């Protein structure tokens with residue numbers, strides 16, 4: 001056996017069942033806003049259907065982005081025009097992922113039906129996630145774990161997966177998992193050893209062992225049913241790879257073992273909560289002290305030189321008006337620009353919006369608020385001595 005590491009090439013093991021390359025010819029085509037849809041004399045591409053994604057691959061070097069079936073025609077979507085002869089090449093990695101996923105879905109549906117009497121209502125096989133809607137009102141973690149365990153047991157038991165065609169009138173001879181409603185003369189059945197048999201037109205692996213692993217990652221309530229979210233085969237492997245990278249990064253940051261990650265995060269969050277509380281207390285005390293020690297000079301305004309958060313300035317102004325019972329006109333450097341917070345004591349009946357309007361007209365103040373509290377930014381101008389005097393004069397004219 002030669003191992004190439006190239007997952008896009010179909011292994012010899014499958015070459016009796018599927019074609020990975022085909023030479024054919026164009027039969028018809030039509031254009032729409034997604035591209036050009038072609039029908040060929042023959043195809044190796046499986047169309048979207050039965051919850052399964054369509055195959056991808058290349059036709060004359062162009063990527064096949066979608067394959068759909070309408071009555072007896074299979075339409076292939078390309079983004080460029082092509083000419084005969086037509087050379088098709090299947091993306092085996094993507095096809096094989098679909099085969100694993102679809103077989104995994106049969107396994108999960110079979111376990112749910114046989115062990116729990118939960119019939120499958122609908123399935124959706126996404127590019128990575130497998131969604132299975134079950135006739136089941138509620139589910140608990142224990143049952144979920146059991147579904148996963150039984151499913152992986154069936155994977156490991158390496159049961160053959162076979163497709164057979166039977167006549168419609170002979171269907172009652174088979175112990176089908178779910179009733180089949182079809183009008184076709186011949187019906188395709190997929191069996192998993194003695195464990196399961198059901199009607200399906202999709203693509204599957206030859207043996208359950210090829211599914212590799214089934215991981216149930218979540219569930220949700222939907223239309224009085226439960227919808228399971230599963231990862232199958234390669235998709236599960238990629239999930240574990242990503243999970244492993246995250247866990248490695250976490251244990252390096254936390255300097256702990258895998259089993260201690262959750263406890264470490266809980267302790268850190270607790271510590272953070274406590275530090276936030278302490279910081280808030282210290283900040284309040286600092287702002288109150290600052291407010292008590294600041295004096296509005298003869299010009300009525302307090303201009304701070306240290307950077308301050310707007311929320312802190314608002315808190316400071318609240319303490320100021322409460323303790324001094326005088327208006328607070330505070331100018332301070334903010335994140336990017338100089339900012340202001342003006343506040344009046346409760347008893348003061350004047351309207352700060354009038355003051356702000358004047359300041360906006362004559363200087364570059366921009367902001368808003370209500371009668372008692374306004375805040376905003378002061379353009380790019382530095383609050384130098386001349387600026388201070390100008391503002392002070394304006395405040396005086398306004399009666400402050």
Ligand SMILES: [Zn+2]
Nearest residue numbers: 102190200202
């Ligand atoms: Zn199937």
